[in-house]
Amino acid sequence: MGQYSSSNYLAKALAVLLFASMLAGCMANRDGIFGFNSTDWRLRHRGSWNRHHPNKTQELPIKIIVGGSENWRFNFSYTDWAFKHGPFYVNDTLVFKYDPPVDNNSHPHNVYLLPNLESLMKCDLSKAKEIANATQGAGEGFEFVLEKRQPYYFACGASNGVHCDVGHMKFSVMPTLRARLG
Numbered sequence: 001m002g003q004y005s006s007s008n009y010l011a012k013a014l015a016v017l018l019f020a021s022m023l024a025g026c027m028a029n030r031d032g033i034f035g036f037n038s039t040d041w042r043l044r045h046r047g048s049w050n051r052h053h054p055n056k057t058q059e060l061p062i063k064i065i066v067g068g069s070e071n072w073r074f075n076f077s078y079t080d081w082a083f084k085h086g087p088f089y090v091n092d093t094l095v096f097k098y099d100p101p102v103d104n105n106s107h108p109h110n111v112y113l114l115p116n117l118e119s120l121m122k123c124d125l126s127k128a129k130e131i132a133n134a135t136q137g138a139g140e141g142f143e144f145v146l147e148k149r150q151p152y153y154f155a156c157g158a159s160n161g162v163h164c165d166v167g168h169m170k171f172s173v174m175p176t177l178r179a180r181l182g
């Protein structure tokens with residue numbers, strides 16, 4: 001009996017919660033409901049909002065800064081970053097930002113496109129193509145459009161693969177097509 005009524009109470013509480021969140025969902029265009037600022041939330045979750053609420057005007061490609069606020073640097077896991085920030089879509093732009101060399105002894109970053117997964121795993125740059133040199137990551141950064149539905153393999157080619165290998169400056173993306181409404 002006691003068991004029953006407490007679980008009954010729980011069910012009612014859940015129903016109320018559910019209703020409240022549905023209401024919040026319906027009124028998602030109003031800011032500040034229940035202290036929940038949906039505009040703010042949408043800005044912060046722009047990517048996932050777009051992906052879960054495909055909408056013609058929100059199907060536009062976006063620019064993504066590689067590494068987010070970490071930019072393109074030594075010793076940051078870009079494989080993890082790419083996993084967390086996917087999926088990527090055809091025509092999205094990746095932006096690589098990194099400082100230009102300060103003197104002749106610095107080992108500045110750059111960006112290489114590798115031919116396949118094996119070369120990425122081995123940090124083998126022998127068949128790779130430089131797409132951005134040491135100075136192109138400055139300022140607004142180097143932009144690369146993911147034009148095709150194909151895997152792309154990126155790495156830093158500095159110090160003959162050391163940045164790629166020891167510095168984890170490598171990742172791959174497989175852009176897909178955006179879902180369409182009707």
Ligand SMILES: *[C@@H]1O[C@H](CO)[C@@H](O)[C@H](O)[C@H]1NC(C)=O
Nearest residue numbers: 031032037038039040041043
């Ligand atoms: C909600 O957040 C947006 C963006 O941060 C801000 O411009 C707006 O004033 C906020 N609205 C309320 C009601 O706090």
Ligand SMILES: *[C@@H]1O[C@H](CO)[C@@H](O)[C@H](O)[C@H]1NC(C)=O
Nearest residue numbers: 053054055056057058059181
């Ligand atoms: C699509 O998004 C735009 C901009 O956020 C909004 O004004 C419009 O009402 C949305 N359309 C639909 C069908 O959800």
Ligand SMILES: *[C@@H]1O[C@H](CO)[C@@H](O)[C@H](O)[C@H]1NC(C)=O
Nearest residue numbers: 073074075076077166167168
């Ligand atoms: C690389 O980062 C890890 C933490 O993510 C840190 O423990 C380590 O000391 C760093 N190594 C270098 C060479 O900066």
Ligand SMILES: *[C@@H]1O[C@H](CO)[C@@H](O)[C@H](O)[C@H]1NC(C)=O
Nearest residue numbers: 061089090091147176177178
């Ligand atoms: C990508 O952009 C190009 C050039 O603007 C366009 O021709 C192509 O249709 C776009 N692809 C997709 C899948 O949106």
Ligand SMILES: *[C@@H]1O[C@H](CO)[C@@H](O)[C@H](O)[C@H]1NC(C)=O
Nearest residue numbers: 100101102103104105106107
């Ligand atoms: C860098 O090297 C070049 C030639 O290799 C030299 O002219 C220049 O003075 C050097 N710069 C510095 C800051 O050492």
Ligand SMILES: *[C@@H]1O[C@H](CO)[C@@H](O)[C@H](O)[C@H]1NC(C)=O
Nearest residue numbers: 101131132133134135136137
């Ligand atoms: C890097 O590429 C830019 C644009 O192609 C070029 O202007 C610049 O001279 C290059 N810098 C080096 C160090 O090769």
Ligand SMILES: [Cu+2]
Nearest residue numbers: 109156158163
């Ligand atoms: Cu590097």
